[in-house]
Amino acid sequence: MEVSSYYDRGRISNIVWTITDKYGYEVDFSLIEQDYFSYELIYNATIIGSVYNILDYKMIADFIKSIKEQINKAKEILTLFFMCIEETCINKNIEFIKNIENIRYENYKYNIKILSETGKKDKLYNMLRLAYWHNNTDKIMIFPHNIIHIIRSIGEFKTVDNTIDFIEKFKKIINLYFKFEEDNINQNIENAQNINEKTKSAIAISIKNNKEKIYEFFEEYTSSEFNPNESIIEKNFSTDSSTIDEKEDISKEEENLKKMENYYGKTMFDINKLHILEKKYCKDIHHAYKLFFTKGDLSSIKEDYRKNQIEQEQNKNKYEYMSKKEYYDRSIEKLKSIIKQSLAQNENVKNKSYSGNVDARLIYKAEKINDYKIFWKEKRRDEIKFLVDIVIDSSASLLEKQSKLSVQAYIISKALEDLKIENSIKTFNSFMDYTVIKILKDYDDMKSENCFDYFCSGGNRDGLAIDVIGSMSNNMSDYKKMMIIFTDAKPFDVQVLHAIGTKAKKPYQGDIAIDDTANVIRKLRQKSTKVCGIFSGQEEDVGVIRYIYGSDFLHINSVEQLSTKVGRFISDYISNFYE
Structure with a gap:
């Protein structure tokens, strides 16, 4: 080839x-x-x-x-x-x-x-x-x-x-x-x-x-x-790299964690914390896999080759934006104007709550399905807080679209930032046995430009990554939550190793991967998180996207479509709480 x-x-x-x-x-x-x-x-x-x-x-x-x-x-x-x-x-x-x-x-x-x-x-x-x-x-x-x-x-x-x-x-x-x-x-x-x-x-x-x-x-x-x-x-690479002595598991794990740091940036958590998280999330089809969390601090990467490679990718992303800055900035303004329409009015709105004025019609829910939101409470519109997680698949299969995806994520994040809607930017991919969660921007950061630090490598294990990311805002229960996921409709991990002498891990591809990701999306919705899949791939993969995300996906092939479709999706979601 x-x-x-x-x-x-x-x-x-x-x-x-x-x-x-x-x-x-x-x-x-x-x-x-x-x-x-x-x-x-x-x-x-x-x-x-x-x-x-x-x-x-x-x-x-x-x-x-x-x-x-x-x-x-x-x-x-x-x-x-x-x-x-x-x-x-x-x-x-x-x-x-x-x-x-x-x-x-x-x-x-x-x-x-x-x-x-x-x-x-x-x-x-x-x-x-x-x-x-x-x-x-x-x-x-x-x-x-x-x-x-x-x-x-x-x-x-x-x-x-x-x-x-x-x-x-x-x-x-x-x-x-x-x-x-x-x-x-x-x-x-x-x-x-x-x-x-x-x-x-x-x-x-x-x-x-x-x-x-x-x-x-x-x-x-x-x-x-x-x-x-x-x-x-x-x-030309040692022949012995595939052999691992089980007695050296602990030291090997520490070595692998350092290797991940040198490849993706300093870890946010130590091994003990990671073990706790892995016990909670890495089970069933994800059993024995690892998690790695980082903010991608470039200064913590020691190997010059890798650091230069990442800098080149970031510069490509920035160039994509700067070369068409006026065009992309107009898209940000267009997106803001669409979302503003749902935020413009100031009258009070009623929301179901755990306290307030009881609604007799809802009492049966408390008895039958343990749903105790049977009260109505008035809130000013500006008291309702929204939270948006922008999540990007960063596997190597999207390398060709990397720069455009970084700009599209920036357009959404910047528009939300200007409208004072809290948002985060997180990417995910898999490398070795690790699913890598990179936090480019946290909720309280005013750093939408960090989208340009997005780069692609490795494979992807969508179900595990989205499940973990979806839980990272669990302590923010007073927010109305939305997750926007940039995906290629291929939630497959085909590059994972396991040590010789240990039990082989289950494969993550085909229907198994698709079903797992779909189940995670359904679980997020049950927790009242609105999920939107953004897809820019081929028509032949739309069936997979529809299976995973139901009707909540956007097939987008241009920035004009992005501003219009994402704007309407977010606007409709916000409007639901003001009816």
Whole structure:
């Protein structure tokens, strides 16, 4: 796949860092740009991250470069080589990368369909891939015998866990299946059906001289001077990052917390406080996951690479606003004018209360459903206090929309701030085992500009994050509450690790993630919080948004729509308390 956009590079880097448990390094994208990588981005990046984690990445990259430079018609060899890599790395990392099995299966199924409909499926390298995908989706393999034997040999790479073993096994495959006599090749496939002469010729390609070049290359890397546990691998991420000793859980947790601080900013709570919160919120589908709270203080991040990366993202957001400042400022004024209409009148209004003038018609509620708001109390309009939480999904899937979302959040926060309506800005994403809650602006802050500090990385576990954020205003019971959530309709976390030797955590994707998020939204509504989902994605995902948020969502594709639709939504909500 071509990795040209900043968005793709950011997502790939985040996946690689998560898999290797090492963060901030500059990731090499040369492997993922090879023809073999026709999967979608997440699975492509997972293979690359797994290569970093299991094998010597530099050796793999050098070998591919050498083969392409020195050997004619090397595509068959490289196709086989990459399948062996995939078998070694993905199967090894399935032990601790959640949801990869499902993602892998869907990629194979899709590629089988696409390749089967083309006229290139009889080429040897495509036939190998089709057979490999069929084998891993439990489909019947109707292929030539020699192709089936190759695929079965690839299966042996599941047990490989170091570079030396990988090299030796691949040399055996080259020796076994790339014969040099045309007659032997033809004999191997003479009983196969649906094989044309062009394919026979491709299978019979002679690599007599090439074999020596391949062996010569590998010998250089397996010399006595090469130690797979030192030097080269250490520079390209250690192979041991996936192994965790359970006896070191406490020190590992402290180490991980420091790692999170260096990646997102100083923690707001110590480990003991976090344990209390995790016990309360990290249960059922979220059991054994972690929470991390921060205000994103840039000065607390020690690693220059990470600090520079965040500063670049913040500058991009600020530039988006400043480059169209007049346009965006008009949107703020428009939003304010719509909301003002519901705040303009001054007469007293009646509200249900726990004390005041009793309403006989409501007494049955106290007896039947324990609802004791059976009194009416008059309040001046300006005595009714409103609170708005602006919540933004900050997972890497929204990296492409990051700057526009930061400005949209700013428009809403600034309008509310000018109208003296208290509001907060919070973002969420998941990284390692942590759900990260970042508080950019608290209720009593006059800092709407902090929206520009929003940046995207990692995955997202929407249900857990929204549940936690929704509870952060529990002590403000005298406020009428609203939560506005910027979302991409994909509440999925596909980048979470768990320690080898511990019980695997439940996957968080598909219907499980959608149902969990929908249940959290319903729970917030039961606590009298008005929830609004803001969505700017594709029409095909509107069904998911509607399932999660019901009728309380806004499909917005422009700032003009944002001001009008959000203004009306907030205005209608406020007006309900003045009727």
